[in-house]
Amino acid sequence: MNRATSIGKLTRSTLLILVVALILGGCVTLDRRELARDVASDGGFQSEIIKTVHFDLQSYYRFNNTKKVVTIYLEGDGFAWMNRHTLSKDPTPRNPVALRLATIDPAANVAYIGRPCQYVQKSQRRNCNSGYWSKARFANEVVVATNQAIEQLKKKARASSVHLVGYSGGGGVAALVAARREDVESIRTVAGNLDHVTFTSHHKVTPLSDSLNPMDEAQKIDKIAQIHFSGSRDKIVPTYIADGFVAAQRAKACSKVVSVAGMAHGGEWEKAWPEMLQLSLPKCNITNSKEQ
Secondary structure, eight states: OEEEEEEOOOOSOSHHHHHHHHHTGGGOOOOHHHHHHHHHHHTTOEEEEEEOSSOEEEEEEEOOSOSSEEEEEEOOOOSOEEETTEEOSOOOOSSOHHHHHHHTOOOSSEEEEOOTTSSOOGGGOTTOOGGGGTTTTTOHHHHHHHHHHHHHHHHHHTOSEEEEEEETHHHHHHHHHHTTOSOEEEEEEESOOOOHHHHHHHHTOOOOTTSOOGGGGTTTTTTSEEEEEEETTOSSSOHHHHHHHHHTOSOGGGEEEEEETTOOTTSOHHHHHHHHHTSOOOOOSSOOOSOO
């Protein structure tokens, strides 16, 4: 395995922020949808609800259609649990990390896709039962819907290939989607849950019994250039999960794990992201795009 050392170091503690957020969980009045709209608008992104066979998915995008590749960001699991024992009724993220990362990506064509049932309301909440943000968060229908949304955005951008970026559970979805496509030039995961069997075992919680496991596709995508970023202080998805995913791949030169010093799972990834994007993708025996 090719393992880089570290990127930057954030001195601000995110643990206190997370603890306060959990304590105040029942009192939060901030409109999570409005927050996402503001983040997207500030980044010059347009909004579109994409209809797929299973779900209506929220997307944001910024295209100039001058490049042949589009970078697509996939959101994390969002506000899936009220607490360790109580599922949320609405998985819309309180902090849309992947959206924040997307809006500061300088690439010509950039898009973002929320996970099933995030952001959408009323008639757009088709098939939105809580299983899709708990034990079925990586279900086949989730992967199918995300793949269909990617295809629609790719056509809108007039692109011929895609880069995938996934945060947390979105990293796992990125790997599962990539295994079904022939046009993925690279995968970047940020605190990605790439092996939910190991993840649930680590936390001693109920297995994701209705989910596909990204680890099972590790060898199928091992000729795609990959960087898996892991926070040195991430206690939610510890680094050894990404290490194990890369170790399971045969084409070792195509994938690496990069530790981000001082970063927790829900840390301020957007502060480190410009530097992270500057890291060169591994050289593989396939043609990698020079578009970043």
